[in-house]
Amino acid sequence: MSAQPVTVVDHPLVQHKLTIMRKADTATSKFRHLLKEIAHLLCYEVLRDLELERIEIETPIETMMAPRLEGKKLCFVSILRAGNGLLDGMLDLVPSARVGHIGLYRDPETLKPVEYYLKLPEHRDERLFIVVDPMLATGNSAVAAIERLREAGATNIKFVCLLAAPEGIETFQKALPDVPIFTASIDRELNDHGYIMPGLGDAGDRMYGTK
Numbered sequence: 001m002s003a004q005p006v007t008v009v010d011h012p013l014v015q016h017k018l019t020i021m022r023k024a025d026t027a028t029s030k031f032r033h034l035l036k037e038i039a040h041l042l043c044y045e046v047l048r049d050l051e052l053e054r055i056e057i058e059t060p061i062e063t064m065m066a067p068r069l070e071g072k073k074l075c076f077v078s079i080l081r082a083g084n085g086l087l088d089g090m091l092d093l094v095p096s097a098r099v100g101h102i103g104l105y106r107d108p109e110t111l112k113p114v115e116y117y118l119k120l121p122e123h124r125d126e127r128l129f130i131v132v133d134p135m136l137a138t139g140n141s142a143v144a145a146i147e148r149l150r151e152a153g154a155t156n157i158k159f160v161c162l163l164a165a166p167e168g169i170e171t172f173q174k175a176l177p178d179v180p181i182f183t184a185s186i187d188r189e190l191n192d193h194g195y196i197m198p199g200l201g202d203a204g205d206r207m208y209g210t211k
């Protein structure tokens, strides 16, 4: 099976905001704010093909059949912690969406993800799951999260990140060829510690000021 494409959202607004996020001297509050704003723009792209239902409404002039989004059929899944930055922006646009959380941290020695939390809504086979995490580095965390979702019954899944490394995309597409990736940038490569270069550093630490 050939892999689903990677969509790079290269809109000038996204690229400009990303440049500010990458800068080492951008403050935590500004970083979080920009991540939320970029999440709005990524959300717009990832939901482009969303099916709408039609409902009858009354405008001041006449009756019409108008398109409506059924937000409850959508579920955003945040890979904790850093995924919450994207999640907040996505929920601004689709407040009725359901939300799942998967807690994973990357062991700094092995670069393997360690799971510490999982909470998902029910009726998983009926929903579109949008899994969010700003960083796709080795790809191990995203693959583990999505495999876990699949075990739990999710079938329709898309992945959204801010930065992706070529190594992470390769791992992801080998493991999950049917899951499309949306990202604001494909960066150059990983360094010896599994950090994306040029990247933006540790997304969780930059969001929450923990370093």
Ligand SMILES: O=P(O)(O)OC[C@H]1O[C@H](OP(=O)(O)OP(=O)(O)O)[C@H](O)[C@@H]1O
Pocket (backbone or CB within 6 Å): 079, 080, 081, 082, 083, 104, 105, 106, 107, 111, 113, 133, 134, 135, 136, 137, 138, 139, 140, 141, 142, 168, 194, 202, 203, 204, 205
């Ligand atoms: O593609 P990978 O090599 O798996 O790396 C990416 C993961 O690393 C970061 O999380 P981290 O482990 O730092 O946890 P945090 O969000 O709690 O800081 C990031 O938010 C991803 O989840």
Ligand SMILES: O=c1cc[nH]c(=O)[nH]1
Pocket (backbone or CB within 6 Å): 135, 137, 194, 195, 196, 197, 199, 200, 201, 202, 203, 204
């Ligand atoms: O560059 C990276 C790699 C993994 N996790 C991050 O937060 N940043």
Ligand SMILES: [Mg+2]
Pocket (backbone or CB within 6 Å): 082, 202, 203, 204, 205
């Ligand atoms: Mg981190």
